[in-house]
Amino acid sequence: MARKLSFDPERVFAGDRVAVSRAISLVENELDGSEEFLRRVFSKTGRAYRVGITGPPGAGKSTLTNKLALHYRKQGLSVGIIAVDPTSPFTGGALLGDRVRMTDVELDEGVFIRSMASRGSLGGLSKKAREAADVLDASGKDIIILETVGVGQSELDIAGAADTTVVVLVPESGDSIQAMKAGLMEIADFFVLNKADRAGADQAVMSIKMILHFKSESAWTPDVLKAIASDGTGVAEIAAKVAEHRSHLERTGKLAAKRQHRLEERIRELVADRLRIDFWSAERKRILSSRIQDVMNYSSTPYDLAHELINNFRNQ
């Protein structure tokens, strides 16, 4: 039995920071009542615009997120930030202690920042990050930034859950740009070449543009913007490009289509989660552990045992 958190959806809808923070904990830890809470939250979502920021470790995503949030604040918009830190075993990722502090905005009442780190399943993290974004949306934030280190499919999923997805690269990423074609071209609405004061910046921009050139025609052509996030160079242009992409999506009806697709994916995930939980009842766990010996000694096979378990599930 999970611990029960007392929480008040109305206080979340009113934007109360403590209530929002507790609500995200409820969702992150899948405590009792989180699904019922998310059901209530859902009716208040859909107002915020969601921006995904992804890219390799060291590309300066946190700094860019920080400056972009500052930019929105100066326009009078409130901002929610979900920073996802998948501590991948090889790429390292940023441990929470190493994070670039978002010094410009972290004490600002109009900005809510939440870091989420993966312990275990990245798939689960992706789901929780999107649910946390729902909570921030329902709390009245105008802009939600989903920042994530891109090291695999699940992390791309997080950024891809945004309305506009920005892929941040640096001149040093040049070598791998060719290799990264496929996955990134699918999710990037535009690219930012950060640390553009470093050697090789123009060449990197060229390489990305070369790849973009081969992209099949569509009404929106991803662009490459240069930036130096650390001193704010190019941040206004990035915000302008996000706005341009947003009006493109709204004008063409693609925003609704994108959000509908996201909802369908969400429903498929909920179904898969629920089926897994319902399936692995005490009874079927017992069948698995008693029959596994038959598989170990080759009198049955994994395939036969899987079928047996499924028949048990569907015939009860």
Add this chain to the structure above:
Amino acid sequence: MARKLSFDPERVFAGDRVAVSRAISLVENELDGSEEFLRRVFSKTGRAYRVGITGPPGAGKSTLTNKLALHYRKQGLSVGIIAVDPTSPFTGGALLGDRVRMTDVELDEGVFIRSMASRGSLGGLSKKAREAADVLDASGKDIIILETVGVGQSELDIAGAADTTVVVLVPESGDSIQAMKAGLMEIADFFVLNKADRAGADQAVMSIKMILHFKSESAWTPDVLKAIASDGTGVAEIAAKVAEHRSHLERTGKLAAKRQHRLEERIRELVADRLRIDFWSAERKRILSSRIQDVMNYSSTPYDLAHELINNFRNQ
């Protein structure tokens, strides 16, 4: 309807190279009859010893795999190699064309090499790599090496599906060793510090040992071996360490426990795959697309629609 491959399990069991190659294609492309084929294959598995080799891009895993295979060949053992290339969007991975050729063994009749690249789901790739290993096992190979670039959970899963898992690092990996603690400590049965003639090798070995020192006590303590795979230095010691780990597992009964755990995981995967396919029938796809508008206009929620779909599935 998928294309039907004609294949003969008996020829696979006899070690016929063409039959083995076609069988892996059958499995990799999930062609008609692959499950029935794998069911037959299963009864012939369990004889081969599976070695997982993983590590960051550029660590020299292919070279080490090549030399290790050569070492086993000289002992009169047959070797199967599954080289998995998850072309992660950011780390780049190795495109197949860039692979280090396994020149020492690729023309050897006693070695079967198969590269598998990810197109799309890594989870699916992990499953297929393990099934391909089953085919090689059933074909009579003594040693199966599962080599994979480690960039995320799914790739670790592949290496973790081995009896003994070797994590290969290089002196340059030093910086990220701290960060990679968690995931690697779980899967590494021992470490190889490759390119040990480079500066910083001893320091890197020390860093890894420091982390190992904090590992909770168990009957097997992971070690760190130095190697220069390109000229074969340390390869015999690596093979000896694999053998030592193997006898440890056999002596303590852990090999059977490990394999039982793997079978249970396999069954859980088979169940999840089958449920997903059965669930998303034409009827329920139709329900989803007709009711999604109610979710879009907030007269329903993703949670309610998911429940409705599940009730439909379980009550029919």
